[in-house]
Amino acid sequence: MAVNTEFVGRIYPPSGPYAVSAEDIAAFAAAVGATDPVHTDVEAARAAGYADVIAPPTMAVIWEQRSSRAYVADPEAGIDYSRVVHGEESFAHHRPIVAGDELTATTRVDAIRQAGGHSMITVVTDLADAGGAPVCTASSTIVVRGGE
Amino acid sequence: MSRRTFDSVSVGDTFGPTEVAVERETLVAYANASGDQNPIHQDEAFAKSVGLPDVIAHGMWTMGATSSVLVEWVGDPGAVLDIGTRFTKPVVVPVDGSAVTVTGVVKSADEETRSVLVDLTTVCGEDKVLGRCQARVALA
DSSP, X not given: OOOOGXXXXXXXXXXXXXXXXXXXXXHHHHHTTOOOGGGTOHHHHHHTXXXXXXXXXXXXXXXXXXXXXXXXXXXXXXXXXXXXXXXXEEEXXXXXXXXXXXXXXXXXXXXXXXXXXXXXXXXXEEEEXXXXXXXEEEEEEEEEOOOO | OOOOOGGGXXXXXXXXXXXXXXXXXXXXXXXXXXXXXXXXXXOHHHHHHTTOSSOBOOHHHHHHHHHHHHHHHHSOGGGEEEEEEEXXXXXXXXXXXXXXXXXXXXXXXXXXXXEEEEEEEEEETTEEOEEEEEEEEEOO
16 A cells, blocks of 8 residues: 555545543643643633633644544555554644633645655644634644555 | 743753653553554553564653643743654553653743743653654743
């Protein structure tokens, strides 16, 4: 199976909305050792100027990966998921993700490069809030290892 | 906590090393919290069957733990404007657990936006597990 380079530039229809809950934020914060009370205590979050508890900076990966699954699992895309490793990840935050947000995610295939027999695919997902305002841009590069 | 002030920070300032323990239970918690249930992060027999030395941590767990150390220094998780990394080596998590160690250094400061660029280094034993890990944070 070869990665289909014709997918570069393809934009998938928005997915979601994904409801962000205080419980999900608390569980994610605990799993990555994020101990700041603004993740778990609404009063602390409000004192810091937020409407409710906020997500740790890498939590956007949850909605990014849910959204990009439409591409990665697309049989026409030619991605053998058993050969995939995560190469790079980045998040640009336009504002913190807050409990109560309803996020919509739009994924596009940004680039597909070949190197050393592997395919490197960069997928960019824009998260927007219920009003359509940008919240976070997540960029992920996966490496599909070539066959022996 | 409150956000660190721009005026209190200089280029070259460092923080850490901070050690973060990672147990098999940590990875189960991360899998449940993130939705990434790939068995290479939980099931030793499965991980070894696909050629790995043992269970490995989710790359995104390592990035998340590194981010948490950064946030502890900054004093406000909402201050992180952007953060990015490459995943260079896996964090192997044997049955008795492992740990990563995180250090940070302020690379540059932008007076106009009162933000700083921080280089983060995360190692597991001798292995540098994140490459080119950088974050831009807004200070007070």
